[in-house]
Amino acid sequence: MPSTTKLDRIPLLQALPPADRERVQEPLKQVRVPAGTVVFSRGDPGDQLYVVAEGKLEAYLPAEHGTPRTTLRLLGPGDHFGELAVVDGGLRSASIVAITDARLFTLGRPEFLEAVLASPQGSRVLVEVMAQQLRLSAALLTGRASRNTVLEMEAARGLSERLAERVARWNGSWAFVAFLVVLTAAWSGLNALSSSPFDPYPFVFFNLVLAVLVALQGPLLMMAQNREVASDRAAAEADYRVNLKNELMLERLVRELEELRRRAERTPPPPAG
Numbered sequence: 388m389p390s391t392t393k394l395d396r397i398p399l400l401q402a403l404p405p406a407d408r409e410r411v412q413e414p415l416k417q418v419r420v421p422a423g424t425v426v427f428s429r430g431d432p433g434d435q436l437y438v439v440a441e442g443k444l445e446a447y448l449p450a451e452h453g454t455p456r457t458t459l460r461l462l463g464p465g466d467h468f469g470e471l472a473v474v475d476g477g478l479r480s481a482s483i484v485a486i487t488d489a490r491l492f493t494l495g496r497p498e499f500l501e502a503v504l505a506s507p508q509g510s511r512v513l514v515e516v517m518a519q520q521l522r523l524s525a526a527l528l529t530g531r532a533s534r535n536t537v538l539e540m541e542a543a544r545g546l547s548e549r550l551a552e553r554v555a556r557w558n559g560s561w562a563f564v565a566f567l568v569v570l571t572a573a574w575s576g577l578n579a580l581s582s583s584p585f586d587p588y589p590f591v592f593f594n595l596v597l598a599v600l601v602a603l604q605g606p607l608l609m610m611a612q613n614r615e616v617a618s619d620r621a622a623a624e625a626d627y628r629v630n631l632k633n634e635l636m637l638e639r640l641v642r643e644l645e646e647l648r649r650r651a652e653r654t655p656p657p658p659a660g
Contacts, residue, residue, distance in 0.1 A: 414498035418491050420444075426483040426491070433472020433479055435493045439464050442489025446481050448631070457631060461486075473499050480638075548614055555611035558604060 417440070420426060426437065429449055444462040459481055462468060472479050473496045557563050574593050578584035586592040 415492045415494055418493055420485040420489045420491060422485050422487050422489075424485045426485065427469070427479050428482045429479050431479045433469060433475075433477055434496050435469060436467060436473045436496075436499050437469050437483070438467045438492040438494070440490040440492055443486040444468075444489055445484050445486055447484070449482050456482075470499075548610065551607045551610035552614065554604065554607040558608065 415438075420442070426444065439462050441464055446459040446462060446468060448457040448459065450456040462483075468483060469479070471477075476496070571593075574586070575590065578586050578588065578590065
């Protein structure tokens with residue numbers, strides 16, 4: 388059974404009167420979670436409230452279809468999680484994993500509803516906590532997820548990157564082909580027609596110039612290619628965030644529609660005229 392002093396650090400239980408806090412103290416159970424352990428996953432039944440006594444945990448949305456998982460928030464001593472599913476009896480909306488070895492207090496749904504919601508102070512604190520979470524969700528939903536990654540990458544370019552892109556663009560053009568043809572013809576013609584050629588046949592110096600040109604082109608082309616890969620990755624990340632925001636908005640709309648349906652079922656029909 389956890390000591391009362393341990394509960395003093397928990398904001399959700401901090402506002403409870405001493406008598407209600409003693410009543411909450413009895414059903415609390417202590418569990419130890421090794422680092423890397425998943426406490427619960429998204430979609431699991433919400434039958435327990437968790438309070439962090441020691442350690443650090445991460446709330447996240449699991450990876451889907453090859454996309455990385457999305458961190459929602461980090462949890463430390465005094466934080467609690469799982470109250471939303473415990474209140475409405477629904478499924479978990481996110482997953483929780485232990486970053487370090489953690490010690491948690493757990494409170495079952497019946498005990499939570501009886502001990503916390505039965506107290507006016509506990510209900511008020513719970514409403515404040517859930518309101519804060521709703522504000523965070525609203526900020527996530529109302530914030531602009533789409534962005535012009537092309538303009539951002541253009542603004543972040545340095546002199547060397549701009550030079551590499553220009554070289555790569557020039558190498559892939561007919562102007563570069565025409566330049567090589569004209570240079571080769573002029574070099575060969577001048578040395579073939581001159582009585583004292585500066586680079587006689589087989590044009591060893593010209594081959595050296597071409598070798599140096601090829602050696603410089605390789606790294607510049609790779610630099611341009613790496614930047615193109617980084618630009619594509621940034622665009623894919625932006626698309627993922629847009630899709631994630633749309634998914635969260637759809638889930639929110641579904642929950643609101645479900646709540647409206649429940650209210651409509653609880654509302655008695657008007658009397659027949």
